Amino acid sequence: MSLDIAGLNVRFGARTVVDVDTLSVADAEIVGLAGESGSGKSMTTLAVLGLANTVGATVTGSIKLDGRELIGLPDKVLATVRGSQIAAIFQSPSMAFNPVFRVGHVAVRALRQHGLTSSEAAERMAQAMREVLLSPDLLHRYPSQLSGGQLQRVAIALAVALHAEVLLADEPTSALDVTVQAEVLELIRELRDRDGMSVLFISHDLAVVAELCDRVAVMQAGSIVEQGPVDQIMSAPRHPYTADLLRSVPSIARQG
Amino acid sequence: MAALLEIAGLEVRFGPVRAVDGVSLEVAPGPFGLGLVGESGSGKTTIGRAVLRLVPAAAGQIRFDGADVAGLRGRGLREYRRSVQIVFQDPDNTLDPRMRIGAAIAEALAAHDVVPRRLAGERVRELLSETGLDPGFASRYPHQLSGGQRQRVAIARALSVQPRLLVLDEPTSALDVRAQARILELIGRLRAERRLAYLLITHNLAVVSELCEQTAVLYLGRLAESGPTAELLAAPAHPYTSALRSAVPEVTASARGTRIVLHGEPPDATRPPSGCVFHPRCPIAIGRCRTEVPALRAVAPGRQAACHRAEEVLAGAPMPTRLGTAIVPGETGATDAGP
Amino acid sequence: MIEIPEAAAPAPTPAQATAQRSRGWLRSNPLLAVGGALSALIVLVAVLAPLIAPDPGDAGSATHPFAVLKPPSAHHWFGTDQVGRDILSRVIYGARVSPLVALFVLLIACAVGIPLGVAAGYFGGWLDDVIMRLTDVVLAFPALLLALALAALLPPSLTSLTIAISATWWPWYTRLIRGQAASVAGRPYIESCRALGISRRRIIFRHILPNAITPLIVQVSLDVGGVILTASALSFLGLGAQDPTPDWGLMVSEGQTYFTTDWWVVTFPGLAILITAFAFNLLGDGLRDLLDPRRVILR
Numbered sequence: 001m002s003l004d005i006a007g008l009n010v011r012f013g014a015r016t017v018v019d020v021d022t023l024s025v026a027d028a029e030i031v032g033l034a035g036e037s038g039s040g041k042s043m044t045t046l047a048v049l050g051l052a053n054t055v056g057a058t059v060t061g062s063i064k065l066d067g068r069e070l071i072g073l074p075d076k077v078l079a080t081v082r083g084s085q086i087a088a089i090f091q092s093p094s095m096a097f098n099p100v101f102r103v104g105h106v107a108v109r110a111l112r113q114h115g116l117t118s119s120e121a122a123e124r125m126a127q128a129m130r131e132v133l134l135s136p137d138l139l140h141r142y143p144s145q146l147s148g149g150q151l152q153r154v155a156i157a158l159a160v161a162l163h164a165e166v167l168l169a170d171e172p173t174s175a176l177d178v179t180v181q182a183e184v185l186e187l188i189r190e191l192r193d194r195d196g197m198s199v200l201f202i203s204h205d206l207a208v209v210a211e212l213c214d215r216v217a218v219m220q221a222g223s224i225v226e227q228g229p230v231d232q233i234m235s236a237p238r239h240p241y242t243a244d245l246l247r248s249v250p251s252i253a254r255q256g
Numbered sequence: 257m258a259a260l261l262e263i264a265g266l267e268v269r270f271g272p273v274r275a276v277d278g279v280s281l282e283v284a285p286g287p288f289g290l291g292l293v294g295e296s297g298s299g300k301t302t303i304g305r306a307v308l309r310l311v312p313a314a315a316g317q318i319r320f321d322g323a324d325v326a327g328l329r330g331r332g333l334r335e336y337r338r339s340v341q342i343v344f345q346d347p348d349n350t351l352d353p354r355m356r357i358g359a360a361i362a363e364a365l366a367a368h369d370v371v372p373r374r375l376a377g378e379r380v381r382e383l384l385s386e387t388g389l390d391p392g393f394a395s396r397y398p399h400q401l402s403g404g405q406r407q408r409v410a411i412a413r414a415l416s417v418q419p420r421l422l423v424l425d426e427p428t429s430a431l432d433v434r435a436q437a438r439i440l441e442l443i444g445r446l447r448a449e450r451r452l453a454y455l456l457i458t459h460n461l462a463v464v465s466e467l468c469e470q471t472a473v474l475y476l477g478r479l480a481e482s483g484p485t486a487e488l489l490a491a492p493a494h495p496y497t498s499a500l501r502s503a504v505p506e507v508t509a510s511a512r513g514t515r516i517v518l519h520g521e522p523p524d525a526t527r528p529p530s531g532c533v534f535h536p537r538c539p540i541a542i543g544r545c546r547t548e549v550p551a552l553r554a555v556a557p558g559r560q561a562a563c564h565r566a567e568e569v570l571a572g573a574p575m576p577t578r579l580g581t582a583i584v585p586g587e588t589g590a591t592d593a594g595p
Numbered sequence: 596m597i598e599i600p601e602a603a604a605p606a607p608t609p610a611q612a613t614a615q616r617s618r619g620w621l622r623s624n625p626l627l628a629v630g631g632a633l634s635a636l637i638v639l640v641a642v643l644a645p646l647i648a649p650d651p652g653d654a655g656s657a658t659h660p661f662a663v664l665k666p667p668s669a670h671h672w673f674g675t676d677q678v679g680r681d682i683l684s685r686v687i688y689g690a691r692v693s694p695l696v697a698l699f700v701l702l703i704a705c706a707v708g709i710p711l712g713v714a715a716g717y718f719g720g721w722l723d724d725v726i727m728r729l730t731d732v733v734l735a736f737p738a739l740l741l742a743l744a745l746a747a748l749l750p751p752s753l754t755s756l757t758i759a760i761s762a763t764w765w766p767w768y769t770r771l772i773r774g775q776a777a778s779v780a781g782r783p784y785i786e787s788c789r790a791l792g793i794s795r796r797r798i799i800f801r802h803i804l805p806n807a808i809t810p811l812i813v814q815v816s817l818d819v820g821g822v823i824l825t826a827s828a829l830s831f832l833g834l835g836a837q838d839p840t841p842d843w844g845l846m847v848s849e850g851q852t853y854f855t856t857d858w859w860v861v862t863f864p865g866l867a868i869l870i871t872a873f874a875f876n877l878l879g880d881g882l883r884d885l886l887d888p889r890r891v892i893l894r
Contacts, residue, residue, distance in 0.1 A: 036432040133519075147522075177295035178459055179518045182503040186517055204433055207505035211512065234507050248437030249507050250462035252489055308790045337792030344783045352784045354805045363801075367793045410787070417791065 001066045001085065001165035001198055002026050003048070008061035010040070010047050017057070018043050019223045025166065028196040030188070032209035032230065034245070035219035041202045044219075045170045048200070049088055050078040065166065084114045087159030091171035093151035097143040103151070104139030107158045114162060121161075128161035129154070132187055149180035156187060160195070167191065167199045173208065185212050206249050210234050218242045258322065260285040260453050261307065261340075261421055265316035268302050273525045275302040277477035278316070280552075283421065286453035291464030291485060293500070294474035297522045300457045301345075303474075304423045307455065308342050320421070338368050341414035345426035347406040351398040357384075357409050358394025364416045383412040386449075388442060404435030408442065415446070422454040428463065443467060461504050465489055473497050476525060476533045479552055481566075483559030493561035493570040495538050514577050532564070539575045540565060627884070630877020637871055641690035653680035654688035656839040664857045674859035676850065682859065685841040686867050692842045693871065696757055696835075697822040701815050703761035708768030709804075709811070715769065716776025717803055727773070730766035738763040742825060746834035753842070756835035760825055764818070771814060775807035816879030820872030827868050843868050 003025040010018035018040040025031045035041045046052045050070060052059045063070045065085060070078065082088075090096060097106050104125065111121035126136040132153045143151060152172055159167055169188065173181035189212065191197040203209050209216050210230055217227035218241065226239040237243045261283040268276040276299040283290045294300040305311045307318060309325060318325040320336060328336050344350050351360055361383060362376045371379045381391035387408040398406055407427060414422060424443065428436035444467060446452055456468055464471050464485055471489075472482035473496065481494040492498045499516045506512045518537045523529055529536050535545040544564050552562040555570055563569065645651050649671075653659075659679030667674040673682035715726040733741070742759045749755035779785065780803060788798050827844030829835045836842030838849070843864040850860030 178503045207507050210507040211505045248434045252462045252465045342790050349783045364791050
């Protein structure tokens with residue numbers, strides 16, 4: 001499934017925070033959206049999920065999922081698209097799960113909302129947990145009893161269980177330890193290879209983007225200043241902002 | 257040359273948890289940088305706090321200029337507070353939101369009578385310039401500055417009392433990548449200009465490679481290995497260091513090695529594994545690792561490691577890049593994730 | 596957390612921000628503006644009472660046997676009470692009584708509550724336990740009942756009333772401040788202060804207190820209404836002000852026997868209580884919005 005964004009404009013009153021000409025994620029492709037805080041990348045995520053209006057923003061333009069226009073769809077329809085076709089994981093995995101419910105309960109409820117019966121939901125979720133290398137027993141735990149890395153993987157398992165074909169990942173590993181981050185990134189890569197998932201990966205960490213993504217779009221102050229295949233952008237950036245970002249990434253190799 | 261700061265067998269406990277379990281380190285007089293690298297639960301932040309006497313040591317000693325830090329009182333303690341300073345991780349809560357920047361720095365100056373009151377304003381402006389900030393910021397409030405700027409103010413404030421040792425606790429983790437680079441640049445410059453010694457606490461190996469001569473790698477409150485940074489990164493002597501190094505993402509493809517993906521999470525500190533605390537996640541663990549705690553020992557000139565197979569690792573033994581796909585039933589419980 | 600990008604211009608100082616917000620605030624929150632204006636009006640009335648009351652003497656012990664229980668008229672806008680006194684004058688003078696009681700009660704409650712709260716929150720440990728158990732004990736009694744009991748023990752007067760209500764009020768403030776103080780004490784900038792060797796005294800007064808006190812300021816304004824109502828209730832029961840003091844609660848009490856036939860004796864003082872409590876409530880709400888130095892208004 002592909003995601004095609006064209007002429008996307010998100011604004012708060014007179015203030016434009018996102019102004020993207022074109023951004024696409026093809027089938028089984030990982031596209032990175034790189035930028036610093038305030039660049040508008042998170043608002044872009046919200047816009048794709050159809051949730052930008054909940055924070056008071058006005059959205060115009062086109063966001064097509066496999067050719068189907070999402071902007072302007074009634075909320076009820078969007079609610080079926082969200083989760084089952086486009087899944088999202090965020091920086092703070094503990095925010096994705098209501099702390100007073102067991103994670104399994106939250107997951108099953110989400111699955112049921114998309115039409116499955118309780119037993120179907122439980123079965124699918126258990127299977128998904130195994131796919132992300134977590135024991136299904138962990139579903140009986142409360143969010144506070146799981147680590148950040150585990151919660152993030154449960155969130156990904158839910159996306160897998162929902163058979164989502166597009167994954168929006170908004171800084172999913174920024175709050176994780178670097179070894180745990182490596183594991184989550186590996187998992188995302190597998191989802192692309194094995195399940196053909198399309199991923200829009202948002203991050204301020206260019207090194208992570210360089211390692212994980214096939215293509216990258218660099219965002220500054222709401223617009224994309226440069227985009228293209230990741231190797232090309234990283235080795236020969238054309239925009240000064242990209243060059244500045246690249247210069248700023250600390251590297252073990254550079255110092256030797 | 258006598259060490260500026262000596263940590264010997266430090267133990268810090270929070271209830272039943274041994275946050276720091278017998279760690280020994282040395283910081284030479286400036287200019288010098290010691291990197292303290294580890295992930296969550298490693299105890300690196302606690303060590304920094306213990307040095308500042310913000311948490312009590314359950315066992316072991318911390319010596320500054322030869323004197324036992326825990327025994328300092330009155331004037332000796334005041335002197336110590338002047339000589340050793342700390343910069344925290346969170347730029348949002350590092351400054352009193354109701355106090356202007358200039359006043360915050362002046363407060364530090366006044367606490368130690370660094371300059372006569374009438375010269376304080378001028379010194380504040382000098383310090384702001386030194387850390388790359390517009391001296392006009394003195395009249396602003398913290399929320400009017402960006403995260404990176406606030407972090408610089410915190411550094412300026414710490415420097416105002418003219419410390420000889422600076423503890424930097426993840427000074428860049430909460431910042432954007434360009435702000436991070438600028439802060440690291442600042443630290444490098446201050447090191448040269450002020451002949452500063454610092455303890456740089458971080459989870460990112462790439463950061464220590466630029467700023468620290470020596471590095472110590474921590475895991476669950478214990479030292480995994482320590483030695484000259486360049487050597488440690490080029491040829492690790494502990495599998496955890498290898499894994500950590502391989503996990504650091506690199507922009508240029510040529511800089512990437514094979515990724516060693518560790519299975520599982522850092523263990524629960526209240527129920528540490530038996531024997532070597534790293535063995536459940538170690539790619540080359542053997543039977544002995546489960547039963548015997550490896551002692552920290554010299555494995556090469558200037559290098560120490562706590563691993564039964566350190567020599568093999570040092571010699572470049574190949575490591576499985578992925579620890580199978582077996583699922584460990586009912587994985588260990590929650591830990592604090594994140595830097 | 597999803598970040599909503601802030602405007603490009605540098606954020607204003609808290610004073611500038613307050614001024615900016617006040618102007619826009621007035622326009623977009625007319626009710627809060629009304630609260631502020633009303634409260635100011637009530638204070639003004641109290642201050643200018645001798646000048647605006649048509650019959651100042653009636654606020655005292657004057658009696659007019661021939662003008663007893665006259666309904667509202669051009670001569671007596673609020674009518675007269677059971678001994679012929681002009682109710683309007685008494686209501687106006689009453690503005691000096693109830694709000695003043697509230698002021699003293701809140702001052703005492705703060706004077707006791709704040710130090711205890713800061714001590715408990717900052718020092719923690721056994722001090723915290725002792726203070727919290729003390730507040731628990733006082734709070735275990737229903738406030739009105741406790742005030743009642745105390746007021747009944749003391750000779751009935753406004754002073755007794757003030758003491759009785761203060762005694763039941765301070766624990767709320769202790770609790771409030773203690774929570775805030777404990778929260779602030781755990782923040783990195785306090786640890787920085789300790790690391791810098793800044794004296795404990797300075798930390799408490801210059802850092803903990805200013806950062807802990809904002810919710811209390813709001814709570815105090817909201818409580819003005821509450822205290823007035825409590826004082827009125829106690830006066831109504833005969834335990835506070837005594838005749839001829841023009842206390843609104845007392846007036847309601849004295850007038851209740853005539854309610855079915857001469858409604859005005861009870862109604863006007865009652866309305867005064869209502870409006871005053873309401874006005875200070877609105878003011879408290881407004882202050883809460885105004886005092887946060889970081890609040891960004893999204894348009």
